[in-house]
Amino acid sequence: MRTTRAVVASALAAGLLLLQAACRREPAALGQAVPPSGPQQGGFVIVAIPADLATLNEYHWGTGASELQVIDMLFPTLMQEQPDYHLHPPSFAPRLASSWEFSQDNRTLTFSLRRDAFWSDGVPVTAEDVRFTFQVQKDPRIGSPGLEIKDFISHVEVVDPFTVRFHFTRVYPYQLMDANDGHIVPAHAWGKIPFEQWAETDFMTRMVTCGPFRFASFSPQQTLILDRDPTYWGQPRPYLNRVIFRVIPEASSQVNQLLGGQVHVVPMVPPRLAERVKSSRDVDLVEVPSRTWGFIAWNNRHPLFRDRRVRRAMTYAINRKNAVDTAYHGFARLAVGPILSSMWAFNRNLPQFPYDPEQARALLREAGWLPSPADGTLMRNGTPFTFDLLYPATNPIRQDLALMIQSDLAKIGVRVRPQPIEYTTMVARLESGDFAASMSAWEEATKVDLTGTWATPGPGQGSNNFVAYSNPEVDRLIAAARLEPDHTRAKVILDRIQELIVEDQPVTFLYESTLLVGVSRAIKGADINASSVFFNIEEWYWGS
Amino acid sequence: MLRWLLRRAAAGVVLVWLVATATFFLVAATPGNITQHIESQRLTPEARARWRRDFGLDQPLPLRYARWLAAVGRGDLGHSWLHHRRVAVILGETLPRTLILASLGLALEILGGIAVALVQIRRPHGVLDRLLSTTTLTAYALPTFWIGLLLVYVFAYRLPLFPPSHMLSPAGEMASGWPRMLDLAHHLVLPAVTIGLTGMGAVARYLRGSLLDERLEHYVLAARARGCSAARAMWVHALPNALLPLVTLVGLSLPFLVSGSLVIEVVFAWPGMGRAMYEAALARDVPLLMGGTLVATIAVVVGNFVADILYTVIDPRIRR
Numbered sequence A: 001m002r003t004t005r006a007v008v009a010s011a012l013a014a015g016l017l018l019l020q021a022a023c024r025r026e027p028a029a030l031g032q033a034v035p036p037s038g039p040q041q042g043g044f045v046i047v048a049i050p051a052d053l054a055t056l057n058e059y060h061w062g063t064g065a066s067e068l069q070v071i072d073m074l075f076p077t078l079m080q081e082q083p084d085y086h087l088h089p090p091s092f093a094p095r096l097a098s099s100w101e102f103s104q105d106n107r108t109l110t111f112s113l114r115r116d117a118f119w120s121d122g123v124p125v126t127a128e129d130v131r132f133t134f135q136v137q138k139d140p141r142i143g144s145p146g147l148e149i150k151d152f153i154s155h156v157e158v159v160d161p162f163t164v165r166f167h168f169t170r171v172y173p174y175q176l177m178d179a180n181d182g183h184i185v186p187a188h189a190w191g192k193i194p195f196e197q198w199a200e201t202d203f204m205t206r207m208v209t210c211g212p213f214r215f216a217s218f219s220p221q222q223t224l225i226l227d228r229d230p231t232y233w234g235q236p237r238p239y240l241n242r243v244i245f246r247v248i249p250e251a252s253s254q255v256n257q258l259l260g261g262q263v264h265v266v267p268m269v270p271p272r273l274a275e276r277v278k279s280s281r282d283v284d285l286v287e288v289p290s291r292t293w294g295f296i297a298w299n300n301r302h303p304l305f306r307d308r309r310v311r312r313a314m315t316y317a318i319n320r321k322n323a324v325d326t327a328y329h330g331f332a333r334l335a336v337g338p339i340l341s342s343m344w345a346f347n348r349n350l351p352q353f354p355y356d357p358e359q360a361r362a363l364l365r366e367a368g369w370l371p372s373p374a375d376g377t378l379m380r381n382g383t384p385f386t387f388d389l390l391y392p393a394t395n396p397i398r399q400d401l402a403l404m405i406q407s408d409l410a411k412i413g414v415r416v417r418p419q420p421i422e423y424t425t426m427v428a429r430l431e432s433g434d435f436a437a438s439m440s441a442w443e444e445a446t447k448v449d450l451t452g453t454w455a456t457p458g459p460g461q462g463s464n465n466f467v468a469y470s471n472p473e474v475d476r477l478i479a480a481a482r483l484e485p486d487h488t489r490a491k492v493i494l495d496r497i498q499e500l501i502v503e504d505q506p507v508t509f510l511y512e513s514t515l516l517v518g519v520s521r522a523i524k525g526a527d528i529n530a531s532s533v534f535f536n537i538e539e540w541y542w543g544s
Numbered sequence B: 001m002l003r004w005l006l007r008r009a010a011a012g013v014v015l016v017w018l019v020a021t022a023t024f025f026l027v028a029a030t031p032g033n034i035t036q037h038i039e040s041q042r043l044t045p046e047a048r049a050r051w052r053r054d055f056g057l058d059q060p061l062p063l064r065y066a067r068w069l070a071a072v073g074r075g076d077l078g079h080s081w082l083h084h085r086r087v088a089v090i091l092g093e094t095l096p097r098t099l100i101l102a103s104l105g106l107a108l109e110i111l112g113g114i115a116v117a118l119v120q121i122r123r124p125h126g127v128l129d130r131l132l133s134t135t136t137l138t139a140y141a142l143p144t145f146w147i148g149l150l151l152v153y154v155f156a157y158r159l160p161l162f163p164p165s166h167m168l169s170p171a172g173e174m175a176s177g178w179p180r181m182l183d184l185a186h187h188l189v190l191p192a193v194t195i196g197l198t199g200m201g202a203v204a205r206y207l208r209g210s211l212l213d214e215r216l217e218h219y220v221l222a223a224r225a226r227g228c229s230a231a232r233a234m235w236v237h238a239l240p241n242a243l244l245p246l247v248t249l250v251g252l253s254l255p256f257l258v259s260g261s262l263v264i265e266v267v268f269a270w271p272g273m274g275r276a277m278y279e280a281a282l283a284r285d286v287p288l289l290m291g292g293t294l295v296a297t298i299a300v301v302v303g304n305f306v307a308d309i310l311y312t313v314i315d316p317r318i319r320r
Helices: A002-023 A065-074 A125-138 A176-178 A195-200 A251-260 A271-278 A309-316 A320-327 A357-366 A396-410 A422-432 A474-484 A487-504 B001-028 B045-054 B063-075 B087-122 B127-141 B144-158 B171-172 B177-215 B217-224 B230-242 B244-260 B264-268 B273-283 B284-312
Strands: A044-049 A080-081 A092-094 A098-102 A108-113 A153-160 A164-168 A213-219 A223-229 A243-246 A285-296 A332-334 A378-380 A386-392 A415-421 A437-443 A509-518
Touching: A044 A223, A044 A251, A044 B144, A065 A213, A065 A223, A080 A176, A080 B127, A080 B273, A092 A098, A108 A125, A108 A176, A125 A153, A125 A164, A125 A422, A125 B217, A164 A176, A164 B001, A223 B171, A251 A271, A251 A509, A271 A285, A271 A509, A285 A309, A309 A396, A309 A487, A309 A509, A320 A332, A320 A396, A320 A509, A332 A422, A386 A396, A386 A422, A396 A437, A415 A422, A422 A437, A474 A487, B001 B063, B001 B284, B063 B284, B087 B127, B087 B230, B087 B244, B087 B264, B087 B273, B087 B284, B127 B177, B144 B177, B171 B177, B177 B230, B177 B264, B217 B230, B230 B244, B244 B284, B273 B284
Parallel strands: A044 A243, A386 A415, A386 A437
Antiparallel strands: A080 A092, A098 A108, A108 A164, A153 A164, A213 A223, A223 A243, A285 A437, A285 A509, A332 A509
16 A cells, blocks of 8 residues: 555656656757857747737727837837837838928928838738828727827828829928828738728738748737748748747736746836846846836815815825835835936926925915814814825835825925825726825826826816816916927927916826836847837847 | 436536526626736727627627527537637646646645544644644635745755746747656655645544544554554545545535636636636637636536545444
């Protein structure tokens, strides 16, 4: 009996070891992960992503920043936007278009397309694809946000198979950027699908692409695999044979696998894990200023925060520098105004709001809020100064910030109740105005247009200005800046808008986060910048 | 018997309809909708409004319900709003993955529990019995995700014997036949053991109790008196009868097979139905959420139905 048991146990152990040995061939089984040296073709890169990409059709519902980075490897834009928005409005380099030219009155813009570009099924890319893409962007049945972006483009004309002309209804500074917005999609393949059926079409099964990589396979909740397109027409041609996007929901698992070598790129390392990545000998931590910025949204319609003195007092009472440094472990900058400090249009002389509880108390006293003798809570007409501060329950950084804000405001007699709330529910409450304050964030576009977030929406007009900020002078200036074709003159107007908004403090500006990208040191040639982690994916290669 | 079967089947259909209807209205009553799931300035309110209309969210609730019910009646679960793919296809992909993991976990839980109980019963109240009771009940009391993370830490990072997550490695995904099966088995070890470890305590406890009772029953004593060995009395006579309460326990565990492994799926990045449902709930992807609920409810009803039938087969007294 004892012998039998021993045999069974040894067999089990041997089986497990065999199983384990048989399965530990991971990267090698895929071919050559690490070719010998120098920029040469071959190998693959595994990128960790937290969830499946919702779609690879940019004009579908659900296209976010992660989707766009991958779509950019598969579909071309007319031009490539350069990461130089810190100096001036972004410039452009040729991509599908080899050249472009404005008419004398600036009302038409003509693009000459490359003649050697082909879709992955061998069909040439032509002006008709550009025209079809514009039709997709403007059709309300598709519902793409492009409908507003292309507001001032009346139509797109096919001049000849390789020349396409955009007609504008007005002259304004972002004509080039708006014409370029959105990736070109294949008219001959996707044009066969009626627009009514787009929302219900699985485009992963109809991938006809035209980028350095092509779609290879998709396994839901596991991997998305892109292979090098051997017929790619652009320069340089990619060195890597394959890019594998692997779904790893947990951020700490992503980092563990990066450090263990099972994953080569983690596009978003949480600040709390940054030191671990930094101290590794095999992995680099690339720090890029991101365009995400966070703020405390005060509901400007709420009785507590209607008065700008109260909002200014809140900003003075919060030790923002300390809160941001603590929550982000030093990997974020203090935000000061409505335009990111990394952008060309940022006003470097904005009024400062240092941590000054005395100033906060004085402003609140002026607004009628006095400490109660019992416990020091601020009171006005018998009402205590107390409110709920909403934050997404799944976001630990915003939770830390909310707790530090609660503690700072308690010192001046303001009682804050931090309220974790499920994300979609929170957005619904913000949109309906059912909130007092929330920890929110935006990801800013490279186009400086303050209309959507800071202007007073007209009747029936939609707006992202959910804090209901309204200042007629700001509205007037935003409209003027939007139409000013000269960016030096526009900067003067934008400087004044920033001053007015900062003085009003419709929100308390908190942080501008840094994008932390973990990359295996063996990967060479990567230029990870503010435009995209995969900005020059064609030039990535495996070093020795 | 046939009337009983028909009555149970009819009750099952009504139950599925009730659960699905209640879920539909609960989801509708939850604040927020799919168009509020993404935080992006690029997404204008006008674009959000257009998507809301496309998804039919501007229609009155009773009309949306009637349309959904009619479509389900035709066997059409619709398209996922989040993934732009047919719900039936998504469920067809994810349900088997959940079933593989959960059934293996359940098997480990039952077999492990039986093994532990059999060891315990050899010397009731002895040191080994107490030690095993404490260990298995501690595992039962600990949160599943904690045990999962502990196993990952020890057996995937400290001693890199097993993969920490996923169902297949990138190489396994591209392979077929045996290499793929081996890769799958390798990935199954940690999550299945986690499920097995957490549930083993309950099985062992039930079985130990009922074995202690059965041991003293007259038929076991009679068998011993007839010269039957202690082992034979235990294995052949006591054990089959002691296993009866386990059928109920397993019947109650059946819902877990389809819906209960969510935590495990998240910890181990297992691409199953639990995770798909979790993401659908967060994104308010109504068609996928409703499709998943329907499948899970049907599975539970059918599972319990099968357990009832099994019970009548195993224990002839029930049939009377």
